Amino acid sequence: NAGVTQTPKFQVLKTGQSMTLQCAQDMNHNSMYWYRQDPGMGLRLIYYSASEGTTDKGEVPNGYNVSRLNKREFSLRLESAAPSQTSVYFCASSRSGDRGLYEQYFGPGTRLTVT
């Protein structure tokens, strides 16, 4: 049982390049999330997917797109990377339902540097 996995672990991009961050979970969770964490700060929500087939913007969606490929996988794409997108990116998943929010399970993160 791997939990939440993310690839790659590290990436260096030049300004203007594009890339896709991959995330997969094997816990049969309905909801998945992408966050970014800048040095010394908490996490900020980029996009989330409440269930398969739906995606919604979080606090900081500009410059990103997402795809909920199936129940297991949720990818984050940077179409034209900018230095301001240098950050650590975390994917998370959780159950969801009428009883309200459940705890989130996090992947190990992707450290992205844009030069």
Add this chain to the structure above:
Amino acid sequence: SQQGEEDPQALSIQEGENATMNCSYKTSINNLQWYRQNSGRGLVHLILIRSNEREKHSGRLRVTLDTSKKSSSLLITASRAADTASYFCATGPMDSSYKLIFGSGTRLLVRP
């Protein structure tokens, strides 16, 4: 903007002492959660307290929630060096069952 703000930003204590961290938030919530992050790693869920609960325990952790003051506290008793980490509160807004909004965290150092 971030909903939860932790206080203090950094805390240094001796092993065996208790550590208390506070979290304040701005809007009505469904629940509040605490997470731990070891350096360079992903976050790990510690405890969830729902808006109709006032106190919750898990091992050496005690969380309180005061919705009238929009604040929560996390108490770690008999701290250990392995408790050294950053601790984040995260609030689930009343208007969304899916999102969490994280605070900026408290960095805890437990000296052996």
